[in-house]
Amino acid sequence: MYIFLNGKLIPKEEARISPFDHGFLYGLGVFETIRTYEGRPFLLENHMARLQQGLHEMQIDCPITTEDALEIITALCEKNKLPHSSVRLNISAGEGAMGPQVEPFSQPTIMAFQRPVVPSSEMTEKEAVVLNLRRNTPETEFRMKSHHYFNNIAAKREVGADPAKEGLFLTKEGYVAEGVVSNIFWVKAGTLFTPALDTGILNGITRMFLLKRAKELQIPVEEGLYTLAELMTADEIFFTNSVQEIAPVYLLDGKTFPGKEGQMTKLLYEDYQRWT
Missing domain, CATH: 3.30.470.10 (Aminotransferase class 4, branched-chain amino acid transferase, N-terminal domain)
Structure with missing residues (x-):
């Protein structure tokens, strides 16, 4: 190599x-x-x-x-x-x-x-695991994709090596933040939700792209501060990053979700595939 x-x-x-x-x-x-x-x-x-x-x-x-x-x-x-x-x-x-x-x-x-990376014609489902470790705050006003990565590594150690599981960070205040190596989205009553950058999350490239595409597809979008209890009422949940693209969640804290059968998840994935 x-x-x-x-x-x-x-x-x-x-x-x-x-x-x-x-x-x-x-x-x-x-x-x-x-x-x-x-x-x-x-x-x-x-x-x-x-x-x-x-x-x-x-x-x-x-x-x-x-x-x-x-x-x-x-x-x-x-x-x-x-x-x-x-x-x-x-x-x-x-x-x-x-x-x-x-x-x-x-x-x-x-x-x-x-x-x-082996190309795949379908999404890979994930189990979301709520982490005990809280998301650290950015070093400056915004989170950089930097060498300061031990918070993520410690979180990965907590969730384990199973690639079918993604750890979910909460902030110290208890708001939903992001995955260990991903951003998180969910759907409720036809609206797409994701944590705001005010939570201290990384502004992921796939996150930015999906927010742009959702608006162009006339999907209602909301960014804000949300609790785990609010996330648990979602109709669909998925993670995003540049390598895994869109990874739907089928299980979170003992509750099942549609995973790759989610209607909006499928719509956004198919749209993403057309662009890639």
Whole structure:
């Protein structure tokens, strides 16, 4: 398997980064996980816009463009012969002196690697497991897709390794937040609901896309603060992320839901497949 590292495609076994990279020392780095279909990245411009927002927040000067990212991803897909894949584009601050650095970083470490994803013609159902661990608050005003990931890892350890289960975070106030690696949506009486960004969740790329498509399809949408009790009254529930796309929930806290048989879930999934 080949990866991209600072301008070169190299075998993954040869990859090295400096121990003084502040992405390693202090968690100063952001990443995007991008799904490719037939060698083409989906919603790349949206991913790059969020990446640049995180880089700006961390004061990492990295003028990587959407065109640059497309070139990198295309080269990886061709070199590894993986047209259907998940690509992680990772940018860390680069080398710096010991201790927190006030000045911007100007020589970041740019890395991208991929893993295969088998295309599926149907949705994969999930059991949603309410986590005891609460969602931590963002480091700054908004949640970045950053190296600060231990809250997610600790949550995954709590729910276990079963890929058919997705942990569901609540905020410390008890509001529904998001999954370990996903955003959550539900349907009630024909309206699509999802937690507001005020809960401190990540503004997922698939989340943004589905909200846009729902409005274009004239589906009523509401974002807000919702309790677990409100979620339990839903007609349909599903998780979203760039790799798993739309993953319907069939079981939550002992209560069954329609899963992949949910009418609006199916409608949105079919619409999503047309775009991918």
